[in-house]
Amino acid sequence: DGGITQSPKYLFRKEGQNVTLSCEQNLNHDAMYWYRQDPGQGLRLIYYSQIVNDFQKGDIAEGYSVSREKKESFPLTVTSAQKNPTAFYLCASSRDRTYNEQFFGPGTRLTVL
Amino acid sequence: AQSVSQHNHHVILSEAASLELGCNYSYGGTVNLFWYVQYPGQHLQLLLKYFSGDPLVKGIKGFEAEFIKSKFSFNLRKPSVQWSDTAEYFCAVNGHNAGKSTFGDGTTLTVKP
Numbered sequence: 001d002g003g004i005t006q007s008p009k010y011l012f013r014k015e016g017q018n019v020t021l022s023c024e025q026n027l028n029h030d031a032m033y034w035y036r037q038d039p040g041q042g043l044r045l046i047y048y049s050q051i052v053n054d055f056q057k058g059d060i061a062e063g064y065s066v067s068r069e070k071k072e073s074f075p076l077t078v079t080s081a082q083k084n085p086t087a088f089y090l091c092a093s094s095r096d097r098t099y100n101e102q103f104f105g106p107g108t109r110l111t112v113l
Numbered sequence: 114a115q116s117v118s119q120h121n122h123h124v125i126l127s128e129a130a131s132l133e134l135g136c137n138y139s140y141g142g143t144v145n146l147f148w149y150v151q152y153p154g155q156h157l158q159l160l161l162k163y164f165s166g167d168p169l170v171k172g173i174k175g176f177e178a179e180f181i182k183s184k185f186s187f188n189l190r191k192p193s194v195q196w197s198d199t200a201e202y203f204c205a206v207n208g209h210n211a212g213k214s215t216f217g218d219g220t221t222l223t224v225k226p
Contacts, residue, residue, distance in 0.1 A: 033213070040122065042203060042218040043157075050212060058213070090157065099145050099164060100207040100214050104157040 003027065004105035006091050011110045013078075013085075021076045021108045023091035032074035033092040033102065036060060043090065049074055050097050078110060086112045115140040115208045119217035126194050127225050134189040134220050136204035140211070146187040147205040147214070148178055160202070163187065174198070196226045 004025045013019045025032065031050050035043040045058030049068040063082025068074055074093075078085045088109050092102040120135035138144065148160040161172025168180040178189045187204060204217040 031212075035216075040218060042119075043216040045213060045215075048213050056212075092157075097212040098209050100212075101145075101147065101159060101162055102149075102205075102214060103159075104149075106156055 004091055004093055004103055006089075006105035006108050008108060009106065011108055013110065013112055015112055016080045018077055018079050019110065021078065021089055021091075021110070023074045023076065023105060025072055025074075025091075025093045025103075025105075027093055027095075027103060028071070029093035029095050029103070030071070031094045031097055031100070032068070033094075034058075034064075034066065034074070034076045035090045035092065037088040037090055037107070046076065046089075085110060115144075115206050115211055115215045117204055117206050117215050117217040119202075119204050119220050121220045122218065123221045123223070125223045125225065128196055129193050130224075132189070132191040132194050132198075132222070134202055134204075134222070136187045136189065136217060137185050138187065138204075138206040138215075139185060140206055140208040143209045145207045145209070146178075146180060147207070148172065148176070148187075148189050149203045149205060149216075150200050151203070152200045157203070160189075194222075194224050196224045198222060199224045 007022045033048045034046040047066040049055035065077045091105040094100045094102045118137045146163040150160045151157045163180045171177045205214045207214040
């Protein structure tokens, strides 16, 4: 089955720790995206990548970092600099940037204790 | 810059009622428009999309949307809702030169049986 996998589904971390969220796709899509979803605020773009070894900041990149070393993988690191990291994180991919129909993973719910 | 505004944050309807969810966008060029849906406990998924051509587009489960370019609108409609339509609905715009999509804040639809 083609699709996007995110792991883990639930993640807990202590304040001050960095944590990395995994996102893998086997759709052969060029573009990948990370969003943060908070109640009443829709999806806000954190980082996106149009091609391997290249990525751009989205609207709320502060306190996050990403890498895109392989086409199928786009991990997101939530650093200790992120002031309010507790949220639901969604990864998506699309075939191209022009039409940009996106396919989403199941999400990771991060809770900072 | 592109932006999206969804007019209704929470809509409550009885089964068989008609639905219209408002969506307005701003972008100074060619756009693609999307409605995504997130059913309880499920992945965010595409409901319908507009790329070009007929401004009235049909999606899954009897939903349709009309692109009115002069009004920068892409409202979602369904003539008769069902309890299973209870979900969160997101409108999104992708400007062809933007390389990314912008999502609205979402509308939670509750359908009473």
